[in-house]
Amino acid sequence: MPDVQPLVSEFVLKLKRRKVEGSHAVARQTAELLRSVVSQHRMGSTNQAAALADAVRGVGEQLIAANPIELAVGNIVRRVLHIIKEEDISSTAVGIEGLSVTAESDDEYESGNDDHPTLSAAVLAAHARNALRAPSLQTLLEDIPVSTALSRSASSAGDSDGKSGDKSSKSRKLKHDVIAAIGDLIDEIDTCYDQISEQAVEHIHQNEVILTLGRSRTVKEFLYAAKEKKRSFRVFVAEGAPRYKGHVLAKELVEKGVQTTVITDSAVFAMISRVNMVIVGAHAIMANGGVIAPVGMNMVALAAQRHAVPFVVVAGSHKLCPLYPHNPEVLLNELKSPSDLLDFGEFSSCMNFSTQDGTPLLNVVNPTFDYVPPKLVSLFITDTGGHSPSYMYRLIAEYYSADDLVVRRKSTSS
Amino acid sequence: MEPDASSAAAAQNPNPNPSTGPPPISAVIRSSRATTMMELEIELKKASDKLKSWDATSISLSAACDLFMRFVTRTSHLEHEKFDAAKSRLIERGEKFGEISLKARKTIAMLSQDFISDGCTILVHGYSRVVLEVLKLAASNRKLFRVLCTEGRPDRTGLRMSNELAALGIPVKVLIDSAVAYSMDEVDMVFVGADGVVESGGIINMMGTYQIALVAHSMNKPVYVAAESYKFARLYPLDQKDMTPAHRPIDFGVPIPAGVEVETSARDYTPPQYLTLLLTDLGVLTPSVVSDELIQLYL
Numbered sequence: 274m275p276d277v278q279p280l281v282s283e284f285v286l287k288l289k290r291r292k293v294e295g296s297h298a299v300a301r302q303t304a305e306l307l308r309s310v311v312s313q314h315r316m317g318s319t320n321q322a323a324a325l326a327d328a329v330r331g332v333g334e335q336l337i338a339a340n341p342i343e344l345a346v347g348n349i350v351r352r353v354l355h356i357i358k359e360e361d362i363s364s365t366a367v368g369i370e371g372l373s374v375t376a377e378s379d380d381e382y383e384s385g386n387d388d389h390p391t392l393s394a395a396v397l398a399a400h401a402r403n404a405l406r407a408p409s410l411q412t413l414l415e416d417i418p419v420s421t422a423l424s425r426s427a428s429s430a431g432d433s434d435g436k437s438g439d440k441s442s443k444s445r446k447l448k449h450d451v452i453a454a455i456g457d458l459i460d461e462i463d464t465c466y467d468q469i470s471e472q473a474v475e476h477i478h479q480n481e482v483i484l485t486l487g488r489s490r491t492v493k494e495f496l497y498a499a500k501e502k503k504r505s506f507r508v509f510v511a512e513g514a515p516r517y518k519g520h521v522l523a524k525e526l527v528e529k530g531v532q533t534t535v536i537t538d539s540a541v542f543a544m545i546s547r548v549n550m551v552i553v554g555a556h557a558i559m560a561n562g563g564v565i566a567p568v569g570m571n572m573v574a575l576a577a578q579r580h581a582v583p584f585v586v587v588a589g590s591h592k593l594c595p596l597y598p599h600n601p602e603v604l605l606n607e608l609k610s611p612s613d614l615l616d617f618g619e620f621s622s623c624m625n626f627s628t629q630d631g632t633p634l635l636n637v638v639n640p641t642f643d644y645v646p647p648k649l650v651s652l653f654i655t656d657t658g659g660h661s662p663s664y665m666y667r668l669i670a671e672y673y674s675a676d677d678l679v680v681r682r683k684s685t686s687s
Numbered sequence: 688m689e690p691d692a693s694s695a696a697a698a699q700n701p702n703p704n705p706s707t708g709p710p711p712i713s714a715v716i717r718s719s720r721a722t723t724m725m726e727l728e729i730e731l732k733k734a735s736d737k738l739k740s741w742d743a744t745s746i747s748l749s750a751a752c753d754l755f756m757r758f759v760t761r762t763s764h765l766e767h768e769k770f771d772a773a774k775s776r777l778i779e780r781g782e783k784f785g786e787i788s789l790k791a792r793k794t795i796a797m798l799s800q801d802f803i804s805d806g807c808t809i810l811v812h813g814y815s816r817v818v819l820e821v822l823k824l825a826a827s828n829r830k831l832f833r834v835l836c837t838e839g840r841p842d843r844t845g846l847r848m849s850n851e852l853a854a855l856g857i858p859v860k861v862l863i864d865s866a867v868a869y870s871m872d873e874v875d876m877v878f879v880g881a882d883g884v885v886e887s888g889g890i891i892n893m894m895g896t897y898q899i900a901l902v903a904h905s906m907n908k909p910v911y912v913a914a915e916s917y918k919f920a921r922l923y924p925l926d927q928k929d930m931t932p933a934h935r936p937i938d939f940g941v942p943i944p945a946g947v948e949v950e951t952s953a954r955d956y957t958p959p960q961y962l963t964l965l966l967t968d969l970g971v972l973t974p975s976v977v978s979d980e981l982i983q984l985y986l
Contacts, residue, residue: 410984597971599801663975
């Protein structure tokens with residue numbers, strides 16, 4: 274599709290240059306881009322869903338490679354792939370059910386080259402639904418011949434309705450459905466704040482003391498919502514060095530009339546004994562329930578655990594990542610410019626590259642993210658409600674299809 | 688019920704290898720003269736009970752039998768078909784079971800590759816086909832890693848494992864079972880197989896797995912369990928003694944005086960809180976997923 278390529282490369286460039294940052298912005302723009310990829314995609318006559326998924330996968334690969342740290346990109350690509358699969362299956366299931374009445378005559382010639390007994394339409398539809406689910410014990414024995422039976426029936430369904438007009442309307446319907454579903458996804462990304470903050474009053478009680486680190490829009494909305502429901506509570510804001518977004522949050526909270534105290538990050542442990550609950554945002558939630566969060570979060574989580582203070586993570590479902598963290602401190606991290614930490618003018622003598630063997634004595638490491646292991650998290654609040662870390666896999670199974678998680682798997686199973 | 692059907696099942700179980708669940712069962716179906724699903728089901732139930740009693744200690748055997756029975760009794764496939772078609776489908780599935788377990792090991796090996804990074808040291812305990820497959824694939828992907836192999840007393844399965852690994856050109860070091868804590872600081876992760884994965888998400892495995900998991904947990908090292916999903920069993924052991932005991936003779940090299948008791952249990956139970964992740968053919972799972980899968984199937 275030559276028409277979307279400029280859009281794609283523009284977004285790739287933006288991602289590479291870190292011009293778009295933050296899961297929400299990235300997720301939203303990815304979804305919008307993929308929507309235009311789908312709408313520009315010219316539908317072929319056969320195997321439309323696979324071709325469409327291929328196009329999305331191709332674009333998705335470029336986007337993920339452009340900024341692998343923004344896990345939201347991959348999440349949205351996988352969500353869209355899942356949507357395509359879902360819409361395709363629902364449309365073929367409807368098609369097959371309709372066909373089964375008319376296909377009686379076809380049956381004889383079909384069973385001629387079939388060793389397997391022909392399956393009835395209802396069974397096939399059930400399998401189509403099964404195919405969407407993650408592999409489970411239940412389908413372990415059922416799985417084997419299903420894919421062949423399904424593809425055969427799908428192709429025969431395609432062959433038997435000879436009218437081309439019918440076919441093109443069907444393909445248009447698939448595309449239309451997919452676009453509509455991506456639209457829903459974008460809405461979902463936009464409304465996740467409302468959905469999450471609706472639950473605020475259930476978690477924040479009268480006269481409680483809340484601690485948070487840095488600034489997260491989700492946390493801000495969450496606290497706003499509690500304030501609007503006439504809860505009175507106090508908030509400790511750890512400033513979140515080196516970006517000091519906590520200052521911004523403190524200002525915003527005070528504007529809404531919330532009693533706010535700013536503390537340094539290093540004062541978290543000193544203050545934690547007075548805190549009733551820690552509420553923080555996240556960059557991404559991994560499949561094991563671990564959290565990728567702004568740097569300093571692990572320290573807060575450990576302090577909270579030491580004093581048995583609930584550590585609550587609020588995050589929209591677009592931050593739910595189906596991957597497992599392998600070596601997250603290194604692989605899922607980004608080192609930012611040292612200028613956040615040091616004033617170059619003052620430290621210029623220490624950074625002199627001409628000393629000794631050409632390496633300066635002073636090194637600056639400025640990582641963006643922390644990995645908080647699942648055992649330190651008490652609760653996740655997403656747009657679908659509160660969940661424990663060990664339950665995250667279940668949400669993931671709902672949002673993503675299993676064969677998109679590990680892309681390599683596809684080549685071996687087929 | 689024909690007596691020959693169930694005895695056929697028992698006779699066709701040539702070795703007490705845990706993963707030979709359903710093939711004999713499909714022999715039962717083939718030799719059965721039942722004319723309705725109900726009859727066939729009763730026959731199968733009897734055959735599988737007999738099969739289980741053949742080796743009452745094998746968890747994966749009984750788990751695989753249960754899984755197959757479940758498939759017979761509730762699969763939506765079979766409802767819409769004529770009896771003969773359903774029967775031939777069941778036979779086919781039974782025969783495919785070996786294939787499923789082979790495919791499962793391949794899937795697990797593939798999923799686990801991300802967990803093995805260059806330069807890491809892996810501790811393994813005893814002999815496990817799945818773990819061997821995992822390490823084999825990692826070696827063929829040119830990953831550089833080192834394996835510490837426990838001896839695996841009393842039957843020295845660890846030595847067998849180390850032989851196989853050495854043959855693949857993987858650097859191996861053999862430890863006596865009691866040197867695990869001593870060596871744990873140089874270990875990056877622990878990989879173990881499982882005889883059975885129980886409903887709590889814990890595992891029943893060769894003696895010594897529990898203490899390795901405890902040591903690893905206290906030193907903050909991840910413990911990964913590689914297990915095929917047909918090993919998920921409907922058991923909920925409450926403690927170490929709450930299992931059908933499997934005994935194994937132990938050769939101490941010196942005569943044990945009369946009146947001294949010997950602990951000959953061959954397996955222990957590792958509770959889920961000491962396991963990091965389960966690598967199965969259903970994907971990478973946290974221990975709590977296991978009960979979820981079992982509930983979905985047997986509810």
